[in-house]
Amino acid sequence: MPFSAPPPASGEPYVLSASLDNARHLSSLLRAVHFQDHATCFATASGLRVTVEDAKCIQANAFIQAEIFQEFAVQEESVMFRINLSVLLDCLTIFGTSSLPGTSTALRMCYRGYGYPLMLFLEEGGVVTVCKINTQEPEELLDFDFCSTKVVNKIILQSEGLREAFAELDMTSEVLQITMSPDKPYFRLSTFGNAGSAHLDYPRDSDLMEAFHCNQTQTNRYKISLLKPSTKALALSCKVSIRTDAQGFLSLQYMIRNEDGQICFVEYYCCPDENITEAEL
Amino acid sequence: MFFQHYCWTAVSDPCHKEKELSLPCKLIVKAVLPVFRCANVLGRNVEKCSISTSPSDHHITFQLLCKHGVVKTYNLTFQECDPLQAVFAKHMCPNILKVHSRLLADVMIHFPTSQEEITLSVTPVKVCFKSYTEEDTDFSRTMVTEIHLSPEEFDYFQVGVDSEVTFCLKELRGLLAFSEATGVPVSIHFDRCGKPIAFSIEDVLLEASLILATLCEAQKEADSQERCCPQQWGSSETLPDKPSGDEPNSTDISKNPQRDGNAPTSPVAKQEVKSIPRVTGRDVTGRAGTPTAEAAGEATEAPYQKFHSLFFGAVSHKEKDATGHTFQSLATASDTEEDLGPLQSSPVL
Numbered sequence: 028m029p030f031s032a033p034p035p036a037s038g039e040p041y042v043l044s045a046s047l048d049n050a051r052h053l054s055s056l057l058r059a060v061h062f063q064d065h066a067t068c069f070a071t072a073s074g075l076r077v078t079v080e081d082a083k084c085i086q087a088n089a090f091i092q093a094e095i096f097q098e099f100a101v102q103e104e105s106v107m108f109r110i111n112l113s114v115l116l117d118c119l120t121i122f123g124t125s126s127l128p129g130t131s132t133a134l135r136m137c138y139r140g141y142g143y144p145l146m147l148f149l150e151e152g153g154v155v156t157v158c159k160i161n162t163q164e165p166e167e168l169l170d171f172d173f174c175s176t177k178v179v180n181k182i183i184l185q186s187e188g189l190r191e192a193f194a195e196l197d198m199t200s201e202v203l204q205i206t207m208s209p210d211k212p213y214f215r216l217s218t219f220g221n222a223g224s225a226h227l228d229y230p231r232d233s234d235l236m237e238a239f240h241c242n243q244t245q246t247n248r249y250k251i252s253l254l255k256p257s258t259k260a261l262a263l264s265c266k267v268s269i270r271t272d273a274q275g276f277l278s279l280q281y282m283i284r285n286e287d288g289q290i291c292f293v294e295y296y297c298c299p300d301e302n303i304t305e306a307e308l
Numbered sequence: 309m310f311f312q313h314y315c316w317t318a319v320s321d322p323c324h325k326e327k328e329l330s331l332p333c334k335l336i337v338k339a340v341l342p343v344f345r346c347a348n349v350l351g352r353n354v355e356k357c358s359i360s361t362s363p364s365d366h367h368i369t370f371q372l373l374c375k376h377g378v379v380k381t382y383n384l385t386f387q388e389c390d391p392l393q394a395v396f397a398k399h400m401c402p403n404i405l406k407v408h409s410r411l412l413a414d415v416m417i418h419f420p421t422s423q424e425e426i427t428l429s430v431t432p433v434k435v436c437f438k439s440y441t442e443e444d445t446d447f448s449r450t451m452v453t454e455i456h457l458s459p460e461e462f463d464y465f466q467v468g469v470d471s472e473v474t475f476c477l478k479e480l481r482g483l484l485a486f487s488e489a490t491g492v493p494v495s496i497h498f499d500r501c502g503k504p505i506a507f508s509i510e511d512v513l514l515e516a517s518l519i520l521a522t523l524c525e526a527q528k529e530a531d532s533q534e535r536c537c538p539q540q541w542g543s544s545e546t547l548p549d550k551p552s553g554d555e556p557n558s559t560d561i562s563k564n565p566q567r568d569g570n571a572p573t574s575p576v577a578k579q580e581v582k583s584i585p586r587v588t589g590r591d592v593t594g595r596a597g598t599p600t601a602e603a604a605g606e607a608t609e610a611p612y613q614k615f616h617s618l619f620f621g622a623v624s625h626k627e628k629d630a631t632g633h634t635f636q637s638l639a640t641a642s643d644t645e646e647d648l649g650p651l652q653s654s655p656v657l
Contacts, residue, residue, distance in 0.1 A: 188376055191353075195345060222339025223367065223384040233377040 043070050043106045043138040046098035049131040050149060052285045053091060054119040057112065059263055059283070059293045060087035062256035066112035067165050068145075070138075071105045078168055079112065084298040085253040086169050087260070095289055106138060108162035110145060118158040122151040138162070171296040177272045180207040180241040182214055186264045186281070188235035192216060192227050193258045196251060200225075202300055203251045207271060208244035214269075218251065237266060247275040248300040257281075260293040275299035310513040312356075333386040335368065343370050343382045361386075394519040396504050401497040402468025403430055407461065409487035409494050409509075415455050416484060419477060423453075425523070428498070428505070429472040435459065440474045440523070463493055471500045474523040483507055483518045490514070498522070 047053055060066070060079045069076045074092035093099040122132050135148040147158040196203065200218035207214055214229040214236075231239045257279055261267060264281035271277055279295040356373040366387070372380040415437050419426060425440040438454040441447075459465040487494050487509045498505035502524040508517040 188378065195342060197342065220339075222336055223382065225383070226379075226381040228379040228381070230377040230379075235376045235378070 040102050041100075041137045042102045042140045043136070044098070044100050045075070045096045045134075045136045047096050047134040047136075049286065050119050050134040051131060052095055052287070052289070052291075053134065054116060054124075055263060055285070056089040056091060056283065056291055056293060057116055057119070059260035059281070060089045060256075061112055061116060061259075062087065064111055064113050065109055065163075066115075067107065067109050067168060069105060069107045069165075070101050072101050074099070077112070080169060081253060083169065084250065086171065086296045087256070088294050090292045090294075092291070095285070095291065103140075106140075107165045108138070108141075108145070109165045110160055110162050114160055115145075115147075118147050118149070118156075118160065121149055121156050121158070122154070169296075171276055171278070173270070173272060173276060173278050173296060178270045178278075179243050179273055180245055181238065181268065181270045182207065182236065182241070183238035183266060183268045184214075184229065185235045185237060186261055186267050188229065188233070189267060190258075190261055193255075193261055196255065197222075197225055198251065198255070200251055202248040203254055204246060204248045205269070205271070205277065206244070206246045207241050207269070209241045210244065213239070213241070238268075245271055245275065247271060247277065249277060249297050250300055253297055254295070257295045260295065264293070333366075333368075334389045335384055335386045339384050340370075343372070343380075343384075394504065396506060396519055398497045398506050398508070398517075401499050401506070402466075403471060403496075403498050404464060404466040405430075405435070405462050405496040406464035406493055407496070408463065409484050409492070411457075411461060412494055413484050413488055415457070416477065416481060418453050418455060420451070423477055425474050426477045427472055427474040428496075430467045431470045432467045433459065435462070435465075464495075469500060471498065473498050473501045473503075473505050475505050475520040479520060480507060480518065483509070483516065486516065 057066075057077055060077060063079045063081050065079075067078045069078065072093065074090060074095070077089045077091075078086060080086045119132075119134065130151065132149050132151045137146040137148075142162075144159040144161050147156075147160070149156045149158070196216075197218040197220035199220035199222070202219065204217040204219070205215070206212060206217065212226075212228045213231045216227040218225050229236065231241075260279075260281040260283070263283045265284055266282040268280040268282075269277070270280075276299065277295075277297045279297075281293045281295075283291045283293060285291060353374045354372045355375065358369075358371045358373075360369045360371075361367070362369070366385050367383045368386050370382040370384070372382075374380060419437075419439055423439050427436075427438050427440045429436045429438070435457040436454060437457075439452050441450055441452060459467075484494070490509065490511060492509040492511045492514075495508050495510070496505065497508070501522050503522065504519050505522050506517055506519045509515070
């Protein structure tokens with residue numbers, strides 16, 4: 028049951044206030060991008076975006092639209108702060124992570140603005156927890172400049188086809204090589220590990236393939252350690268769109284359906300491995 | 309018959325005409341396992357598996373054709389090797405047991421997964437599996453498990469010689485899992501301790517053998533007289549191995565660098581009384597290294613076994629020694645028999 032906002036001390040409204048009947052709708056998405064301790068939260072009237080980056084090469088974004096929340100109000104044009112994602116997740120799941128049917132943790136989130144901590148009110152079964160998490164100066168985020176006009180190759184696959192593949196990736200390989208082509212092998216994931224190479228081919232006419240728009244043969248390599256965390260997002264999702272642009276930048280967009288059937292998105296952007304300019308097939 | 313299609317093309321190598329045109333190679337198991345991970349998923353998803361080799365660039369290719377048109381290709385490097393062959397004649401084993409793997413698996417489940425070695429002891433009327441513990445194990449902290457089975461439980465039961473063999477359990481578990489998957493019964497061929505034990509499964513489609521070395525039980529049996537069957541250790545059995553004409557004891561003593569070649573005086577005898585059972589066991593173990601390193605009993609071991617068994621025979625007075633009189637000086641040290649009980653790990657050979 029959502030709380031009504033506690034009366035503000037100095038009459039200032041909260042720049043961000045949100046209520047959510049089921050905190051899992053938020054925590055599961057945040058877990059899908061949790062590969063670093065810190066995240067940047069960016070809230071606008073349309074919703075909340077949580078961004079995690081690593082090595083200036085990879086960026087993951089979790090989008091939770093305003094419609095997912097029971098209440099979502101942003102007073103300024105946008106609100107941005109950096110926060111410890113591990114702590115935030117621990118708080119959101121303070122009543123435990125097991126999902127018993129019928130029980131859910133209710134959440135109210137309030138943020139007064141720059142310099143103030145993020146306040147979380149969590150309630151389950153009559154028990155209330157109040158958390159105050161310090162916020163930090165937001166850092167500059169990478170802009171992959173990935174817009175649909177620059178996309179060279181695009182594939183939409185059903186996640187079930189990729190889940191096993193990603194979970195079983197040969198981690199002794201330094202790179203994950205992705206080949207997308209209008210000709211054979213159409214879509215290929217390759218690793219080059221200690222024991223040898225492994226290739227996973229998806230034909231364009233496979234029933235897992237929802238959309239296949241490849242104009243050019245492209246082979247790009249990405250550091251496997253950077254992409255491995257995306258497996259969490261893949262596990263939650265029902266569909267994934269894989270796009271590359273002319274420079275080999277990779278965009279993975281995961282469509283995730285939550286317990287109530289609402290749709291959210293998580294996306295991963297990754298730079299190609301600079302050491303390799305021309306990868307051999 | 310196992311394969312839908314099997315094609316072997318011998319590529320003749322002009323430089324090695326005399327060599328067999330086969331491809332002995334080895335792959336790292338860790339590399340192959342991920343290919344066939346999740347057997348139940350494989351069953352649902354994989355329609356076909358094709359295995360091909362290209363000897364020129366040392367690759368074996370496993371290609372799995374899966375549902376939805378997905379193709380998984382694994383190119384694994386292999387190394388050429390000379391295959392090892394265990395020198396072991398199964399058909400010459402006096403003891404043969406045949407049992408369904410389910411029974412063996414049910415037996416093994418009672419042993420903790422950390423149990424490294426177990427002992428299989430058979431007589432014509434009883435089969436017993438028990439955990440093997442080292443001499444210096446603190447029994448107050450160890451759980452020892454013993455499982456007794458009657459011959460009726462076995463599909464085939466033949467015990468020609470009572471024996472107690474100790475082998476590595478961990479290595480057997482893999483074969484048991486495989487056997488359960490194929491549903492083929494397991495045959496166990498073995499002899500006395502020190503000789504290898506073979507676990508094998510045979511079917512129309514496949515054949516697998518696991519040959520394990522066994523520990524020599526000499527030391528254990530000296531300590532636990534009640535368990536030992538003197539017949540096994542009878543000099544009547546071991547003596548004939550010895551080349552005739554030599555006095556076993558003096559020869560054996562001389563073979564042992566630490567021992568005095570002559571009939572020892574009482575203090576020396578005492579020392580030997582204490583150390584021998586320990587030494588012999590340790591000695592053999594030391595030479596064997598891990599059980600898997602040891603092959604069928606070598607001639608060089610025989611003197612130590614014999615020496616020990618003869619000595620034991622003297623101490624236990626359970627049998628007559630054919631070469632009795634030279635042992636009497638040792639036998640007189642039997643008054644220190646009680647010292648045998650709490651044996652320390654003496655530094656030996």
